[in-house]
Amino acid sequence: MISIALDGPAGAGKSTIAKEAARRLSILHVDTGALYRAVGLFALRRGADPADPSQVLPLLPEIQVSLEFSPEGQRIFLNGEDVSQAIREPRASMAASAVSAMPEVRAFLLDLQRDLARRHSVIMDGRDIGTVVLPDADIKIFLTAAPEARAMRRYKELVQKGHQVDFDSVLRDVKERDYNDSHREAAPLRQAEDAWLCDTTHLDLAASIDAIVNYIKGRTSL
Numbered sequence: 001m002i003s004i005a006l007d008g009p010a011g012a013g014k015s016t017i018a019k020e021a022a023r024r025l026s027i028l029h030v031d032t033g034a035l036y037r038a039v040g041l042f043a044l045r046r047g048a049d050p051a052d053p054s055q056v057l058p059l060l061p062e063i064q065v066s067l068e069f070s071p072e073g074q075r076i077f078l079n080g081e082d083v084s085q086a087i088r089e090p091r092a093s094m095a096a097s098a099v100s101a102m103p104e105v106r107a108f109l110l111d112l113q114r115d116l117a118r119r120h121s122v123i124m125d126g127r128d129i130g131t132v133v134l135p136d137a138d139i140k141i142f143l144t145a146a147p148e149a150r151a152m153r154r155y156k157e158l159v160q161k162g163h164q165v166d167f168d169s170v171l172r173d174v175k176e177r178d179y180n181d182s183h184r185e186a187a188p189l190r191q192a193e194d195a196w197l198c199d200t201t202h203l204d205l206a207a208s209i210d211a212i213v214n215y216i217k218g219r220t221s222l
């Protein structure tokens with residue numbers, strides 16, 4: 001099994017790039033952000049404050065998340081319901097960022113992630129894959145881009161999906177999530193020492209995918 005850890009801040013294009021790279025390399029793409037989003041969504045639906053551990057942690061025993069993979073990509077199920085669309089709403093993004101700061105939530109999702117990498121060759125994207133989840137990954141990549149570039153990409157993606165958003169609030173969200181993700185105590189977002197830094201501020205999607213696929217092909221048997 002070959003595992004590739006792909007970490008970086010929100011909106012760096014991790015999921016899109018990882019999905020296409022996985023297709024070209026014939027391995028699984030695991031989007032770990034979806035797991036935190038599912039927990040955040042569950043908290044919201046229960047009327048809990050996603051930032052308050054005393055409201056979120058008692059809910060964990062009621063949560064079952066599972067992933068399914070097909071050529072179209074990953075689908076996520078929350079207690080049997082397909083929530084692959086619902087977790088993409090901006091309120092689910094903020095809730096995910098809040099619950100992901102809780103060590104108990106991270107521990108709750110750890111085995112599921114490690115187990116997938118044990119059973120399959122994967123490119124796993126997230127924030128702490130190279131540092132915590134798969135510290136022995138064969139390849140580690142830290143993907144980043146300037147906040148404005150990342151906010152513009154996310155804005156276009158949301159508009160395309162029919163969400164009503166304005167650019168300034170998307171940029172504010174990106175910066176707020178960057179701050180939360182890199183300043184939390186539990187598994188903060190940071191580049192692993194042995195990760196390759198790939199900055200896509202001035203690369204379009206096709207060029208970013210090529211760079212990453214070439215990097216992986218040059219260093220593995222894939």
Ligand code: DC
Pocket residue numbers: 010011032033034036037093096097098100101125126127128129177181
């Ligand atoms: O990648 P994303 O935007 O779907 O991630 C949603 C949130 O989950 C984000 O605020 C950071 C958090 N996250 C995390 O803490 N660790 C991961 N491995 C993946 C995501």
